[in-house]
Amino acid sequence: xxxxxxxxxxxxxxxxxxxxxxxxxxxxxxxxxxxxxxxxxxxxxxxxxxxxxxxxxxxxxxxxxxxxxxxxxxxxxxxxxxxxxxxxxxxxxxxxxxxxxxxxxxxxxxxxxxxx
Amino acid sequence: xxxxxxxxxxxxxxxxxxxxxxxxxxxxxxxxxxxxxxxxxxxxxxxxxxxxxxxxxxxxxxxxxxxxxxxxxxxxxxxxxxxxxxxxxxxxxxxxxxxxxxxxxxxxxxxx
Numbered sequence: 682x683x684x685x686x687x688x689x690x691x692x693x694x695x696x697x698x699x700x701x702x703x704x705x706x707x708x709x710x711x712x713x714x715x716x717x718x719x720x721x722x723x724x725x726x727x728x729x730x731x732x733x734x735x736x737x738x739x740x741x742x743x744x745x746x747x748x749x750x751x752x753x754x755x756x757x758x759x760x761x762x763x764x765x766x767x768x769x770x771x772x773x774x775x776x777x778x779x780x781x782x783x784x785x786x787x788x789x790x791x792x793x794x795x796x797x
Numbered sequence: 798x799x800x801x802x803x804x805x806x807x808x809x810x811x812x813x814x815x816x817x818x819x820x821x822x823x824x825x826x827x828x829x830x831x832x833x834x835x836x837x838x839x840x841x842x843x844x845x846x847x848x849x850x851x852x853x854x855x856x857x858x859x860x861x862x863x864x865x866x867x868x869x870x871x872x873x874x875x876x877x878x879x880x881x882x883x884x885x886x887x888x889x890x891x892x893x894x895x896x897x898x899x900x901x902x903x904x905x906x907x908x909x
Contacts, residue, residue, distance in 0.1 A: 687840070715896045722806075724799070724901040725841070725886065774840050776897070786831070786897060788840035 683709050683779045687789025694765055694796055702760045702792045704775030710755040711777035715786075716748075719772040728773075731758050765796040800824045801889050803900035810907050816874040818903050820887030823868065827889040831897065832861060832872045834883045841886055845872070877907045 684707040694700050704714060712733050717725040729750050731737040737750035747769075749761040758777075762769055774791040802821045810816045818832075828849035833841035847854040847861045847870070854861050860873045874881055884904045888897040 685840075690838075717899075722901075724801075725897075725899045727896045727898075730896055772838070785829075785846070786843070788833075788842070791838065791840045793838055 683707075683777075683787040685711075685775065685777045685787045685789045687775055687792060689792060690790060691793045692795070694794070696766055696796055697764055699761055699763045700765055700794060702762075702773055702775075702794075704758045704760070704777065704789050706756045706777045706779070706787070709777075709779040709781065711758070711779065712755060713778045714752060714758040715776040715778075716750060716758075716760050717774045717776065719774065719791075725774060728760075762794065765794070767796045770794055770796045799901070800827075801887055801898045801900040803885075803887055803903050805903050806901070807904040807906070810877045810905065812879055812907055812909050813876045816872075816877045816881065816905055816907065818872040818874075818885050818887070818905065820870050820872075820900055821868055822870075822889050822898075824889070824891075824898070825868070826891045827898070828892060829890045830861070830863060830870050831888045831890075832859075833886045833888060834881075835886060835902070836883055844885075874905075877905075879907045879909055881905060881907050 686705045716728045719725045729737045729739045731750045731752035739745045752758040775789040831846040832844040835841045845859045863870045884902040886902045887900040
């Protein structure tokens with residue numbers, strides 16, 4: 682089945698630094714990728730939708746200058762958390778849509794970000 | 798605004814019995830519904846889906862029921878197994894191409 686690889690799985694960074702999270706579709710082309718964020722015991726909240734070759738669409742309340750999304754190819758999308766703060770510590774998950782797959786949405790394994 | 802609601806944060810079921818997880822939604826534009834299973838620190842794993850043209854979809858031990866008039870769906874797992882213990886998320890979408898809206902999840906514990 683469709684596989685989405687997300688790296689890194691865990692990252693610890695200092696306040697003020699930037700962290701890049703990669704999401705790759707391994708065996709299909711993902712024209713659309715979604716980035717979610719999950720706080721403990723909360724739902725997965727959509728942050729942004731990225732379409733290959735165009736600017737990402739951000740959800741209300743998500744700072745686009747802080748969470749930079751790049752979707753330069755049909756198999757790769759990146760999320761960069763800039764000038765990270767402790768409140769950015771969360772679990773970030775990407776999802777890619779494979780229109781040829783009846784399941785539709787395939788999730789990465791997630792990235793646990795801890796900002797110290 | 799939570800458009801997909803899972804009002805039971807947790808559920809405990811004995812092995813071999815039926816597990817029933819419930820989900821309600823408010824957006825009548827949703828026409829595609831999915832259930833995901835999630836372990837801590839992992840991404841969600843797809844379980845089963847249903848489109849709004851159906852009211853039931855079955856896959857092995859998992860069956861999803863959709864009641865559009867009530868804007869309610871449920872996931873039945875029978876028989877439940879200890880390995881089913883996880884957090885189950887209900888998700889809904891307007892159509893293919895739109896992002897998923899998730900409920901807050903129900904933590905299922907299946908005891909031997």
